Amino acid sequence: QGQRPGEGPEGVAPAVQIELxxxxxxxxxxxxxxxxxxxxxxxxxxxxxxxxxxxxxIEPTQRWASVIQQPPCNxxxxxxxxxxxxxxxxxxxxxxxxxxxxxxLFEPKMADGRTRAFTPPQKASYCRLLxxxxxxxxxxxxxxxxxxxxxxxSANVTAPVRPLIFDWEVHCTPGLFSFVSTLRExxxxxxxxxxxxxxxMTVLRHPVSWLKSDFFYxxxxxxxxxxxxxxxxxxxxxxxxxxxxxxxxxxxxMPTPYSLGASPRTAMLLNSSxxxxxxxxxYAAILAAVxxxxxxxxxxxxxxxxxxxxxxxxxxxxxxxxxxxxxxxQRVAHLHMLRARASYYALLRARRxxxxxxxxxxxxxxxxxxxxxxxxxxxxxxxLLAIDAGNLQALPPAHRVNVADARERNVAPEAExxxxxxxxxxxxxxxxxxxxxxxLADSQPPAFFARLAQMRTLLSLKKDRVVSKLGSINLxxxxxxxxxxxxxVSPPTSEDGTxxxxxxxxxxxxxxxxxxxxxxxxxxGAAWPRPGR
Numbered sequence: 001q002g003q004r005p006g007e008g009p010e011g012v013a014p015a016v017q018i019e020l021x022x023x024x025x026x027x028x029x030x031x032x033x034x035x036x037x038x039x040x041x042x043x044x045x046x047x048x049x050x051x052x053x054x055x056x057x058i059e060p061t062q063r064w065a066s067v068i069q070q071p072p073c074n075x076x077x078x079x080x081x082x083x084x085x086x087x088x089x090x091x092x093x094x095x096x097x098x099x100x101x102x103x104x105l106f107e108p109k110m111a112d113g114r115t116r117a118f119t120p121p122q123k124a125s126y127c128r129l130l131x132x133x134x135x136x137x138x139x140x141x142x143x144x145x146x147x148x149x150x151x152x153x154s155a156n157v158t159a160p161v162r163p164l165i166f167d168w169e170v171h172c173t174p175g176l177f178s179f180v181s182t183l184r185e186x187x188x189x190x191x192x193x194x195x196x197x198x199x200x201m202t203v204l205r206h207p208v209s210w211l212k213s214d215f216f217y218x219x220x221x222x223x224x225x226x227x228x229x230x231x232x233x234x235x236x237x238x239x240x241x242x243x244x245x246x247x248x249x250x251x252x253x254m255p256t257p258y259s260l261g262a263s264p265r266t267a268m269l270l271n272s273s274x275x276x277x278x279x280x281x282x283y284a285a286i287l288a289a290v291x292x293x294x295x296x297x298x299x300x301x302x303x304x305x306x307x308x309x310x311x312x313x314x315x316x317x318x319x320x321x322x323x324x325x326x327x328x329x330q331r332v333a334h335l336h337m338l339r340a341r342a343s344y345y346a347l348l349r350a351r352r353x354x355x356x357x358x359x360x361x362x363x364x365x366x367x368x369x370x371x372x373x374x375x376x377x378x379x380x381x382x383x384l385l386a387i388d389a390g391n392l393q394a395l396p397p398a399h400r401v402n403v404a405d406a407r408e409r410n411v412a413p414e415a416e417x418x419x420x421x422x423x424x425x426x427x428x429x430x431x432x433x434x435x436x437x438x439x440l441a442d443s444q445p446p447a448f449f450a451r452l453a454q455m456r457t458l459l460s461l462k463k464d465r466v467v468s469k470l471g472s473i474n475l476x477x478x479x480x481x482x483x484x485x486x487x488x489v490s491p492p493t494s495e496d497g498t499x500x501x502x503x504x505x506x507x508x509x510x511x512x513x514x515x516x517x518x519x520x521x522x523x524x525g526a527a528w529p530r531p532g533r
Contacts, residue, residue: 036360039432042440044372044385047183048190048198050076054163057393064395067455069388072163075196076391081179081370082171083240084248085213086203087379090396091386095167097394165391166196175243176202176250180366199390201372203382204433207240207426208419212411214247221246222331223338225322229411233418235338237345240426241359244341246334252362254345255354257283266353275351282344289337296333302326342422356425363429375434380459381441384452395455399462 050073057072058065078095082088170179183200186192205213215232218224223235223246236245243251257280260266270276297303306326310319322331348354367373371389374382386392420427 035357036364036432039364039436040368042372042436044389044440046197046199046371046389047187048193048196050074050197050391051195057163064455064458067384067387067395067451067458068393069451070391072165072393073197073391074163075194076163076165077168077193077196077198078165078390078392079168079179079183079198079200080170081174081176081200081202082169083174083202083204083210083250084171085210085217086205087376087382087400088169088171088203090379090398090400091203091383092167092169093398094383094387094392094394094396095165095390097397098392099165099167101394163391163393164196172248174202174248174251176252176363176366180369183369197391199372199386200370201374201386201390202367202370203374203376203379204240204430205376206430206434207423208416209376211236211239211247211419211423220319220322222322222327222334223247225331227335228415230415230418233415233422235335235342236419237342237422238359238426239423241363241429242345244338246338250363250366252359254341254348260353269351269353275353278347279344279351279353282340282347285340286337286344289333289340293330293333293337296326296329299326299329302329356428359425360429360432364432367433373433373437375430375437377434378437378441380452380456381444382437384448384455385441385444395458397462399459 052074053071054074055071056068058068080088080091080095082092183198186198211233212229215224215229224232227235236247239245239247240249241252242249243253255263255266257270257276260270260279270279303326306321309325310321320327322328345354372382372385374385376382383396387395
């Protein structure tokens with residue numbers, strides 16, 4: 001009595017037993033991709049090409065001057081669908097370095113009209129910024145273009161026309177269909193981008209490597225706490241492709257019983273003995289689990305008490321306690337929803353109501369509309385192609401950022417096997433697009449590979465920013481047995497090779513830019529506003 005739903009004795013959220021797969025749901029044999037049309041060759045050409053280029057602002061004496069091939073476009077939009085743990089933070093830092101050193105800074109406004117400085121994605125306001133600024137960006141872009149050509153009153157001279165770049169990043173809830181739908185609207189109405197060039201891209205990673213990295217990095221998330229890697233894998237059916245896994249992805253929708261009944265092929269299978277009832281019951285379990293999540297989230301008092309307890313830990317330690325209390329109940333409800341989703345997917349696959357071919361046709365029909373689909377395993381080539389096509393004017397401020405040490409973990413064979421079994425269609429998608437990218441990268445002219453070698457040499461001089469987000473209050477025995485260790489952070493190096501004491505990229509880039517420009521500012525450069533203002 002007095003015990004809240006989802007809690008064990010003394011308010012402790014019980015461990016959730018994850019059903020790896022129902023014994024009766026045997027997956028069909030692996031799908032080879034036969035019957036899918038071959039992918040069209042890649043080109044990495046921007047959706048909307050640059051019409052006017054400005055003189056390069058990079059001094060020839062810079063070590064990386066010969067790496068940057070294209071002079072800047074007068075106005076560029078760099079659209080990036082950022083899947084987490086796919087080198088997106090390094091790409092974002094490269095764009096930010098290019099913005100703050102050589103472009104007139106343009107940052108969208110928050111709802112209150114203030115300009116939000118470059119902020120790491122861990123900040124809640126950052127996700128709101130990414131999700132909310134897109135609808136207002138044509139108005140903001142027009143205003144920024146007007147400012148770009150306005151006189152610099154403080155210096156009483158006309159400022160040189162500096163290139164403008166707009167970083168349009170979709171990250172927290174990417175969604176391939178929504179991203180491509182916006183691109184289609186822009187293609188249909190080019191006036192929306194006010195004459196700017198438009199380059200679109202995403203980066204994929206092998207699903208097994210991707211999920212292992214996710215498991216060892218985001219250890220405080222509710223579907224990571226107190227479960228093993230094998231249990232985590234069982235909850236992540238086709239995590240790269242499908243929505244609802246708890247891991248931001250391409251977010252294709254699984255079919256509902258209603259949509260299955262509307263398709264002639266699946267309707268025939270659905271009407272066979274007992275299948276329709278099975279599917280309806282499995283889908284109803286998902287709806288019930290989602291309703292339970294919402295019910296748990298309505299406990300406003302419990303949430304405030306948990307947040308206050310988190311804040312009382314002090315700066316840098318205010319991590320939500322997902323072992324018990326409000327966030328513990330929320331975690332249990334979330335895991336039950338993921339288990340219901342995994343069971344529903346296993347049933348659809350076993351009854352051949354939802355196949356790899358179905359998923360790949362939909363995903364590839366959308367991915368092909370992006371200008372570049374790179375891969376993390378060849379990220380150097382991906383980065384240089386993006387720099388060329390996206391009109392970037394700088395290299396990354398670090399070698400790698402936000403990396404954990406998952407590469408060094410000894411993963412149990414059964415966990416590795418579970419990851420592969422649960423993500424066979426995602427792996428097939430990745431392999432098809434990896435081959436497509438390899439063909440694009442290998443077809444580049446010799447000059448590209450010379451610049452690539454020089455870029456690698458320069459980046460090898462910079463340090464990694466290694467992060468192991470481990471050792472918090474949520475560290476529990478199951479995670480420790482999986483190799484979870486204490487937290488360690490090493491900041492990246494700045495352009496001059498010295499170590500920076502901060503992990504705030506915006507501050508690092510701004511301060512370093514001010515120093516660099518102070519050292520080489522000429523008569524024309526003296527009229528430029530300082531970066532970040």
